[in-house]
Amino acid sequence: MADQQFDKIALIGIGLIGSSLARAVKAQGLASSVAIATRSEETLERARELELGTEYHLDAAEAVRDADLVIVSVPVGASGSVAQQIAPNLKPGAIVTDVGSTKASVVAQMLPHIPKGVHFIPGHPLAGTEHSGPDAGFAELFRGRWCILTPVHGTDKAAKRRLATFWEALGSKVDEMDTEHHDKVLAIVSHLPHIIAYNIVGTADDLETVTESEVIKYSASGFRDFTRLAASDPTMWRDVCLHNKDAILEMLARFSEDLAYLQRAIRWGDGEKLFDLFTRTRAIRRSIIDAGQDTAAANFGRPDATPEK
Amino acid sequence: MADQQFDKIALIGIGLIGSSLARAVKAQGLASSVAIATRSEETLERARELELGTEYHLDAAEAVRDADLVIVSVPVGASGSVAQQIAPNLKPGAIVTDVGSTKASVVAQMLPHIPKGVHFIPGHPLAGTEHSGPDAGFAELFRGRWCILTPVHGTDKAAKRRLATFWEALGSKVDEMDTEHHDKVLAIVSHLPHIIAYNIVGTADDLETVTESEVIKYSASGFRDFTRLAASDPTMWRDVCLHNKDAILEMLARFSEDLAYLQRAIRWGDGEKLFDLFTRTRAIRRSIIDAGQDTAAANFGRPDATPEK
Structure with missing residues (x-):
């Protein structure tokens, strides 16, 4: 104490x-x-x-x-x-x-x-x-x-x-x-991830060819990770979007630009570009774990599907 | 046994x-x-x-x-x-x-x-x-x-x-x-989430105004969740992108369309639209937990920052 x-x-x-x-x-x-x-x-x-x-x-x-x-x-x-x-x-x-x-x-x-x-x-x-x-x-x-x-x-x-x-x-x-730098940093490490998570969960909810029960049933293959952030407090996140507009819009523009590039690589079958991106993102995960900001345990150490000791 | x-x-x-x-x-x-x-x-x-x-x-x-x-x-x-x-x-x-x-x-x-x-x-x-x-x-x-x-x-x-x-x-x-339906379901529950995660981590890695060390240091505010999927095997995911192209491109198009709508709501300060989306995504998280496909524990039950028993 x-x-x-x-x-x-x-x-x-x-x-x-x-x-x-x-x-x-x-x-x-x-x-x-x-x-x-x-x-x-x-x-x-x-x-x-x-x-x-x-x-x-x-x-x-x-x-x-x-x-x-x-x-x-x-x-x-x-x-x-x-x-x-x-x-x-x-x-x-x-x-x-x-x-x-x-x-x-x-x-x-x-x-x-x-x-x-x-x-x-x-x-x-x-x-x-x-x-x-x-x-x-x-x-x-x-x-x-x-x-x-x-x-x-x-x-x-x-x-x-x-x-x-x-x-x-x-x-x-x-x-x-300073406040401006804070708002830029948070736009990328927190606000963009939440907005993207809300968006993808919304997209999945709107499909006609895949039912909602299928989305839920098979969510452990990746989707469920996004639903956590997308379950955050709606009032808080509405206010964040309205009150850090400029920095968020800038990060969204960059994200969309990068996604268009990635989408084009998929459309044209450019395996090398995909492999390069998918390789360098691994290093960032490693650094986050080394910095003590996340667990090294598989699947965030979720209680399900983890090795028995 | x-x-x-x-x-x-x-x-x-x-x-x-x-x-x-x-x-x-x-x-x-x-x-x-x-x-x-x-x-x-x-x-x-x-x-x-x-x-x-x-x-x-x-x-x-x-x-x-x-x-x-x-x-x-x-x-x-x-x-x-x-x-x-x-x-x-x-x-x-x-x-x-x-x-x-x-x-x-x-x-x-x-x-x-x-x-x-x-x-x-x-x-x-x-x-x-x-x-x-x-x-x-x-x-x-x-x-x-x-x-x-x-x-x-x-x-x-x-x-x-x-x-x-x-x-x-x-x-x-x-x-x-059937194979076609499988490929559509997986495009939304698994392939799109992985691609989006790879993309956002790449976007963060490319910023000039926010340093990589800041991204890593402050990642617990949301970003770290995405780095897990973005640390998946690059060869496997390159191949998934190349071999489920049509379904993935369709999901990407829907995702981008929805994101443009959301971005517009942010630009024009439409709090009601934001609140509506941020509210309905919560229900999906609840259903996933009820279906036994994820943990109800805060932060996926990560070992850090959880209540002591």
């Missing part, structure tokens, strides 16, 4: 990320009180049942009162209205951060509302699963994952250090980059 | 599938002798070290002598030459099958060489991992997976039943369909 770092933490939004934060803060004893806010009565009730915090609010403005650290974990499209709502009650010297998957848009939405004397430091933990809601969270979610901070001009160094220490206590490694 | 089903089984090709067959046949005691053939001296030596069979041959024609069951597990582009090579030594009454991912092409390549009195029954176990070679195989690979037989006109019913019983002894469920 790490030392207590904050007197009071406020968690705005208590879905997969918010509830994982709540559990981790509790497990590590990082704060003496944890206020939870969500606009949904049902979700708030569930958070209470799960004993995720010490106070529960439907009004985010109430939750942030006296908080030293405020973490906004809502779909990025809602960041602006949350900032506006909580602004009047933010304590001088408090740190306000978020966990949104797009950063330029979040800064544009939130920064204008943040009062002087409050430290606004946008952040993005690269952690998640395909499940959503307060029941989906778990304390170990951030362990071994990167958290990227994208501080704005003139950010207080001590506040930044304090926030980094918080993430490190949850098991994360902390990086820093 | 099941009953011994064949006196002698010949395995032509001893990669991931061939070596898994060898291990499963041994584990289940399905044959008294198992002949292994591969064109690579190094691979044959490795098969011998792993004690995968009872005889070892560089010449497939030698391996099939007196075999009751011959299973060809080579890249689909090599099926024709293997059939031609083994044909003179096939025993009357023997069953010849294969494990290729495309079926119309395999039938066209192999059938003309098969002598009268030999039962040729094409097959395709929908099982595999991203690893290749004789060390990658394991006896449980086929357990709970489908094996699709695509019998040609006039196939002997008893022979077909015998082959189905063999796959069932390995833990597979057996289905039957």
Whole structure:
């Protein structure tokens, strides 16, 4: 258990990320009180049942009162209205951060509302699963994952250090980059993969010659891998698409261009081109495993069809 | 352990599938002798070290002598030459099958060489991992997976039943369909996902604004899922692309059309269209889990970042 770092933490939004934060803060004893806010009565009730915090609010403005650290974990499209709502009650010297998957848009939405004397430091933990809601969270979610901070001009160094220490206590490694670069990096490592996954699952769902039950039955031959990302939270991903539009459109254009090239190689029977591409992609998998960012076990170590020990 | 089903089984090709067959046949005691053939001296030596069979041959024609069951597990582009090579030594009454991912092409390549009195029954176990070679195989690979037989006109019913019983002894469920339908189904559930995965990994590898080390470092946010399929055997997948061209090109065209629609929704900020697509794909994931074709555990139950029990 790490030392207590904050007197009071406020968690705005208590879905997969918010509830994982709540559990981790509790497990590590990082704060003496944890206020939870969500606009949904049902979700708030569930958070209470799960004993995720010490106070529960439907009004985010109430939750942030006296908080030293405020973490906004809502779909990025809602960041602006949350900032506006909580602004009047933010304590001088408090740190306000978020966990949104797009950063330029979040800064544009939130920064204008943040009062002087409050430290606004946008952040993005690269952690998640395909499940959503307060029941989906778990304390170990951030362990071994990167958290990227994208501080704005003139950010207080001590506040930044304090926030980094918080993430490190949850098991994360902390990086820093500017918002524009963050949004480009995430467009390729996260947003494009999700969009492509949603798209291919949609394509399969629309076929006339192959039935949906066949798609499901035979999905272990590759397709099922894509259905995981395509089961992610629709509201969150709609907002990501709307709020990182330029970078996503650029990555989509490149992807489509490359796919046209590959398609042409298939049409003209150019085995050499296909073999070359299919060979160099192997090296990247290897590097990801060497970097500790995925398992070397076959099939992601899925419980089915793995060697018996 | 099941009953011994064949006196002698010949395995032509001893990669991931061939070596898994060898291990499963041994584990289940399905044959008294198992002949292994591969064109690579190094691979044959490795098969011998792993004690995968009872005889070892560089010449497939030698391996099939007196075999009751011959299973060809080579890249689909090599099926024709293997059939031609083994044909003179096939025993009357023997069953010849294969494990290729495309079926119309395999039938066209192999059938003309098969002598009268030999039962040729094409097959395709929908099982595999991203690893290749004789060390990658394991006896449980086929357990709970489908094996699709695509019998040609006039196939002997008893022979077909015998082959189905063999796959069932390995833990597979057996289905039957015609070659053309098989090739369409596989184009969507397996070939398109692999091609898209190879493509996106290639796109990421080619960026100038995001470094390769960033792609690797932050891959857990989605990208890593695609690198698994993109690490599959390049020769096998080159051959699949060349030998199921028509069905693959049709699926690629549909995929690209759908992607253009999605891209347009992103460009024009049409949140409703995005939300609708992102919602209906969730149901498919649910059905796949309900059908026992994937795990419900978050992140495929990967060993990292999962809840501690």
